[in-house]
Amino acid sequence: MERVIILVDVQNMYYTVRQGFACGFDYNQFWREAAGGREVVKAIAYATERGDAKQQQFQNILRAIGFEVKLKPYVQRSDGSRKGDWDVGIAVDAMEFAPLADVVVLASGDGDFAVLLQRIGELFAVRTEVYGVAELTALSLIQAASKFIPIEGPLLLRKH
Numbered sequence: 001m002e003r004v005i006i007l008v009d010v011q012n013m014y015y016t017v018r019q020g021f022a023c024g025f026d027y028n029q030f031w032r033e034a035a036g037g038r039e040v041v042k043a044i045a046y047a048t049e050r051g052d053a054k055q056q057q058f059q060n061i062l063r064a065i066g067f068e069v070k071l072k073p074y075v076q077r078s079d080g081s082r083k084g085d086w087d088v089g090i091a092v093d094a095m096e097f098a099p100l101a102d103v104v105v106l107a108s109g110d111g112d113f114a115v116l117l118q119r120i121g122e123l124f125a126v127r128t129e130v131y132g133v134a135e136l137t138a139l140s141l142i143q144a145a146s147k148f149i150p151i152e153g154p155l156l157l158r159k160h
Contacts, residue, residue: 005101006034006043007090008067009108016109017151020133024157030131031065033155034105042097043067046086048074091116098124106145107131111138118144131155 008030017025031043045062049055049071059069072086087110098104098120106113109132117128121144130137130145134152142148 002038002103003041003101004035004038004103004105005041005094005097006031006067006105007094007107008043008045009086009090009106009110010045010047010062011086012108012110013151016133016136017156020136020151021156021158023159025151026155026157027062027065027067029154030107031067033149034107034129034131035066038103040066041100042093044093045069046072046090048072050074087112094120095123098126101126103127103129103146105129105131109133109137109141111140114138114140114144117141121146 013025017023043066045067047059047069059071062069070086070089072089090106090108090113094104094106094116104117104120104126106117106128108130117130120126121128127146128144129147129149130141131149131151132141134150137148
């Protein structure tokens, strides 16, 4: 059975799906597609911690689906800028867990991950799959992935 690592940049998914489609990302459907009859070796969702009840409920849903949830404090700086970036943490985990897998799935549109995908492909001979909102995903990331899966249709949570 093919082994898969699933890494989700939760902030990127939230903002790009909201910007692209004005709705939410369906993590249950994503899990079904990304796991897709493969052995999930590791699945991590990287999020920010703001301490509100709605966010904690969402994190519990992610855990119930099967994700390990890693949290980083959300920082609002005095100049008004915000920080809750998991890029280095995602890269470190990808390098650590890629040798255990045949495929690494990344849900993010962040072009900073292009070099990561190229490197883990070279070092560990893993295939890489990227899920992202097509028009909001960096071309460099799409090109670096073995396969790009646009977020659309069943991956979207539309309010009825």
